[in-house]
Amino acid sequence: MNHMQLMKAFYDMRQRHFRDLKVQWDIEWQGSYWLFQNFRNWSRTKGSGAVALSEVCHLADRAGATIVLWSSVERLHVYYESFGFKRESDRPDRHGVMRFRREPDLASPPHRLNAAVRWPRHHLRSHRLE
Secondary structure (H helix, E strand, C coil), rough: CCCHHHHHHHHHHHHHHHHHHCEEEEEECCCCCEEEEEEEEECCCCCCCHHHHHHHHHHHHHHHHCCCEECCCHHHHHHHHCCEEEEEECCCCHHHHEEEEEEECCCCCCCCCCCCCCCCHHHHHCCCCC
């Protein structure tokens, strides 16, 4: 899949996710990686954001693409890590933002949310993702 095909696939997926799942996000090419940003779940349905992020990760894996995201919401750090994102440093930057990177995992099957992760009770409530 070349760069233009991947860009079209991401934008088609983004439109479908907003239409069908009520999950909003954006992705932008940064020269050597894709910046995943503005991730919001408007659906009030638990799991819609996980479905969307799982599909984005699967498409990136198939294309061999790296995804980067930033988050200042500490409770979401474990959530992003469960999708294979790795922290780029041990501590947030001076603005309280943690940067995550997800390298393509070409050997793995399509990503599924790690069922072994034990979520604290407040994670079980429906909430908007940043």
